[in-house]
Each structure stands twice: as C-alpha cells, then as structure tokens.
Amino acid sequence: MVLEKASPVEERPLKLVDMPDPVAGPGQIRVSVHACGVCHTEIDEIEGRLPPSRYPMVLGHEIVGVVDGLGPGAKTFSEGDRVGIAWINRACGRCSFCASGAENLCDDAGWTGKDADGGYAAYTVVSEDFAYPIPGRFSDVEAAPLLCAGVIGYRALTRSGLDDGGVLGLYGFGASAHIVIQIARYKYPNGKVFVFSRRNREEHRELAARLGAEWIGATEDTPPEKLDCAIDFTPVGETVPHALRNLQKGGRLVINAIRKRTPIPELEYAQHLWHEKELTSVANVTRWDAEEFLPLAAEVPIVPAVEEFLLEAANDALVLLKEGRIQGAAVLRLMGGR
Ligand SMILES: [Zn+2]
Numbered sequence: 005m006v007l008e009k010a011s012p013v014e015e016r017p018l019k020l021v022d023m024p025d026p027v028a029g030p031g032q033i034r035v036s037v038h039a040c041g042v043c044h045t046e047i048d049e050i051e052g053r054l055p056p057s058r059y060p061m062v063l064g065h066e067i068v069g070v071v072d073g074l075g076p077g078a079k080t081f082s083e084g085d086r087v088g089i090a091w092i093n094r095a096c097g098r099c100s101f102c103a104s105g106a107e108n109l110c111d112d113a114g115w116t117g118k119d120a121d122g123g124y125a126a127y128t129v130v131s132e133d134f135a136y137p138i139p140g141r142f143s144d145v146e147a148a149p150l151l152c153a154g155v156i157g158y159r160a161l162t163r164s165g166l167d168d169g170g171v172l173g174l175y176g177f178g179a180s181a182h183i184v185i186q187i188a189r190y191k192y193p194n195g196k197v198f199v200f201s202r203r204n205r206e207e208h209r210e211l212a213a214r215l216g217a218e219w220i221g222a223t224e225d226t227p228p229e230k231l232d233c234a235i236d237f238t239p240v241g242e243t244v245p246h247a248l249r250n251l252q253k254g255g256r257l258v259i260n261a262i263r264k265r266t267p268i269p270e271l272e273y274a275q276h277l278w279h280e281k282e283l284t285s286v287a288n289v290t291r292w293d294a295e296e297f298l299p300l301a302a303e304v305p306i307v308p309a310v311e312e313f314l315l316e317a318a319n320d321a322l323v324l325l326k327e328g329r330i331q332g333a334a335v336l337r338l339m340g341g342r
C-alpha cells in the first residue's frame with residue numbers, strides 16, 4: 005500500500021500496487037511482514053505535516069515479521085527468526101548525539117516508512133542493527149503496537165520522571181497511553197494514574213478503568229489531586245495549558261507527538277509555568293529504548309488491545325484512527341501473520 009502524494013486521509017490515498025520484492029543489502033535482513041501497526045504519524049505523513057523524503061513511499065513503522073533473507077555480512081539473525089522493526093531505521097553513529105546515546109536526535113538518522121520503505125507491504129529490508137527479537141508470548145498482531153506506541157510510550161514515561169507513589173496524568177487514551185498505563189501500574193504499584201479523555205469516547209474510558217486508572221475525566225477537567233507528571237498523547241494543542249495548570253509544583257509535562265494538528269494556546273506564566281514546572285517533548289526512539297522495552301513488555305505482561313484490519317484496508321484503519329474511533333491500537337495483518 006503506497007503513498008504517491010500528500011492528501012487528506014479521508015480521500016483514502018494509499019494504493020495497492022505490485023512492487024518488486026526488496027533485496028537485502030550489506031548488513032541488512034529481509035523481513036516477510038506478518039503485521040504492521042497503524043500510527044498517528046502516518047496521518048501526519050499522508051497529510052503533508054511530516055512528508056516522506058520521496059514518493060512513492062511505503063509507510064508503516066511497527067513491523068513484525070520473519071527474517072527470510074540475509075544480506076552480505078549480516079550475522080545477528082537467522083532465517084526464520086521473528087523480529088520487529090521500529091521508527092528508527094538508521095543513525096550516523098558519529099555525531100555528538102549518536103556518541104552520547106541520543107541517536108533519536110541524530111541529524112542524519114532515517115525513519116522507517118518515511119525515509120525507507122516500511123511495513124505496509126509484504127516484504128521490507130532493514131539493517132540488522134535496527135531489528136529486535138520479539139518475545140514469544142506475543143502474537144504478531146499483539147507485538148506490532150509495542151514497536152512504536154509501546155516503545156515511545158516507554159521513553160515518554162521514563163522522561164516524565166515518575167517515581168513510585170507519584171501521580172501520573174495521561175492526556176488522550178489511545179494506542180500509546182493504554183500501554184503506558186500498564187507499565188506504570190507494574191513499575192509503580194503505589195502510584196496513581198489519572199486519565200483525561202475526550203468526553204464522547206466512552207469506550208476509551210471503559211478501557212482506562214479496566215486497566216487501573218484511579219480517576220477518569222475530560223481533557224479540560226481538574227483532577228482530585230495535582231499531577232506530579234503528565235504525558236500528552238493528543239494530536240491537538242489545547243490540552244497543553246490544561247495539563248500544565250494541573251501539574252504539581254516542580255511537575256513535568258512530556259508531549260508525545262511528532263506534530264500537533266492545532267496550535268498550543270497562549271500560556272499564562274503564573275498558572276502554567278511558574279513554580280518550576282517543566283514542559284518537554286519526546287522525539288523518536290533509540291534502538292536501546294526498543295531493546296529495553298520489549299522484554300519488560302513480556303514481563304509485565306502488557307496486554308495490547310488491538311483492532312485488526314487487512315493490509316488492503318489500511319485507508320479505513322487510518323480514517324478511523326483520525327476520528328479517534330480505534331479502541332487501543334489498529335494493526336494491519338498480512339497473510340501468514342497470527
Ligand atoms: Zn509511530
């Protein structure tokens with residue numbers, strides 16, 4: 005399913021085409037794709053807020069499949085191994101960011117499904133250094149959303165500075181938040197999680213309650229206690245002042261979004277930032293985030309809520325995701341996936 009030019013998701017722009025099977029280059033593996041998650045970032049790519057570096061492009065960066073070919077010199081995996089591929093596709097390995105372990109900020113990094121063909125396809129190729137073993141307890145479809153929603157949610161949670169006993173606020177309750185709440189409940193059993201969701205999304209609220217949210221309200225609500233930290237997963241700017249206003253003194257808000265579709269309203273210093281409140285973002289992921297998170301996900305164990313679609317129905321999945329009508333994560337399944 006390829007993207008040939010920027011257009012609104014409602015125009016169902018992805019096209020099913022036949023392409024030659026990719027061949028693994030030096031140090032690369034070829035993966036027969038079994039499942040690929042559908043992420044908000046694809047909506048930004050399709051609609052031109054984060055255009056791919058070329059057209060046509062195969063989107064998709066939450067890929068689970070089986071190695072079916074090794075390029076020259078590739079030795080980490082064997083044919084038949086089940087692997088995952090995430091958003092980070094390559095990094096330069098030499099710049100100051102890479103040298104300090106922040107390859108997520110590398111200027112020369114490439115991103116799966118944006119700078120290299122991704123997982124909305126039967127096959128993809130990737131450097132063996134940017135593929136990860138998938139724990140056996142997850143099916144292909146369950147594992148897919150772990151690779152972006154899960155990994156970046158884990159990075160956001162780490163950056164939030166939450167510790168045990170703290171109060172965490174989650175703004176928006178989709179693919180990433182429903183995984184983050186499970187990590188937070190597991191790692192910080194004495195803490196509390198408050199969920200802020202759109203008022204008309206009853207199914208998101210039910211899922212939040214089932215996964216252990218202490219309190220659930222609307223994005224503009226004031227919670228019963230101040231938040232020690234908050235993560236904003238929403239694609240809109242209006243949530244930012246609400247979250248900052250509800251922070252405890254010294255609290256931190258992490259924005260987990262590559263792009264916001266609407267502007268952040270003007271902030272008022274006294275109520276939004278004074279008292280050493282912090283506002284930051286989470287940008288991309290490193291391969292080490294994936295390597296740390298996947299075994300943790302199996303240990304918890306995370307139970308991803310997944311809505312399955314066939315690859316050919318990718319446009320439908322994207323429209324539903326844009327409308328906020330996906331419960332948990334949307335995943336495309338290919339022949340052979342489980
Ligand atoms: Zn993503």
Ligand SMILES: [Zn+2]
Pocket residue numbers: 095096097098099100101102103107110111112113
């Ligand atoms: Zn670099």
